Each structure stands twice: as structure tokens, then as C-alpha cells.
Amino acid sequence: ILNVEQSPQSLHVQEGDSTNFTCSFPSSNFYALHWYRWETAKSPEALFVMTLNGDEKKKGRISATLNTKEGYSYLYIKGSQPEDSATYLCAHNTGTASKLTFGTGTRLQVTL
């Protein structure tokens, strides 16, 4: 993996469904992996910053895991609600660069 890749590109689920997305990133010289939630016409909102291999973080119904050796992170949403509808971005930075390298995002639509 040379760039940050996210899958799926978009997802449409029913209210109450649980779902997950994947973020793949270069594993060399890893520093941190960031997840952002971005609603239309608003600022991207930071969800998690993860630095350690095996890290698991949770915020309400949303949780994330990190595998730095193989270069991937999963974001899970339990019991999706319409207000979870947003684009979920992951970004990676290395130990030699503070800039964030973003994936193209996963667009989630939750319907009643």
C-alpha cells in the first residue's frame, strides 16, 4: 500500500444496522491514524487518533481498531442512526511528516 485507501466508497444501511469500514495505509514509518466524521456543510469532526498497534478506541456507538504491522484500521458503528449519515475519512501521518494523508472517504447513508 502506497496511499491511504478506504472501502467501501459508499454504504447505504437501515436504521439499527451495524456496519464497518476499512482504512488501509502504508505501514512503514507509522506515526498516527486519524478518523474524521464529516457532515455536509460542516467541519470535519475528529473521532479518534490512534497511535499504538492493537489500539481500540470507543466513542458511544462508534469504535475503531488499529493494526500498524499490516497497515489497516476498522471503524465500527453499532446500531446505526440517521444522524450517523456522513462521510467518514481516515488520514495517516508518518514519523517524519506532520501532514495528514487522507483517503477518499466512505459515504454512509442511514435511512429509517
Added chain:
Amino acid sequence: DAGVTQSPTHLIKTRGQQVTLRCSPKSGHDTVSWYQQALGQGPQFIFQYYEEEERQRGNFPDRFSGHQFPNYSSELNVNALLLGDSALYLCASSLNPYNEQFFGPGTRLTVL
């Protein structure tokens, strides 16, 4: 705390013109990073300012320049605008170059 603010919200320019976008960081933050998000892509890093100097730069031409003021606010200038410069420009601030980045809502630039 007002968070990261950007102005203007929207801007329409014609090819060849010059544009200045502005960013006020979150209170207490001394680092400002700029990103460009073109349609269908993730945000791309333009540059980062810290202590009034450009600390790091992405793969953007010299037409893109910036400035950081003593109060840590920042400007992004783009000269000789091209149609391809049409994008959402995001500003992010952080406590220092390696700390978590907080984003503003962006400035939508349209070049005709």
C-alpha cells in the same frame, strides 16, 4: 471557543485572477495547515505554517503561497488561477505540528 473559522465561505473567480483565503485557528493553537479537496478526492495537503514559517509543503506549484501572522491566523494565496483550482479549501489548526488537527468548514472556490 469559536473553533477554526474560515472566510469567505464561497468565492467565484475567473481564470488568471488571484485569490486570498483566510483562516483563524482555534484558541491556543499555533500551527495552521491547509488542504485542498477537489471533487471526488480526499483532502490533499498544501502546506503547514508554524511560528510564522512554512514548515512543510505538499506537491503544489509555487502559485500557491501562504502566510502566518503573529496571532497565528493564516492566509492562503493562489495566483494565476486555473479551472482546476476549483475546490474546497480546508484549514486545520493544532497545538503544535504533530498534535491533533481541528478543521474549519472550508472555503468553496469556483474558477470560471
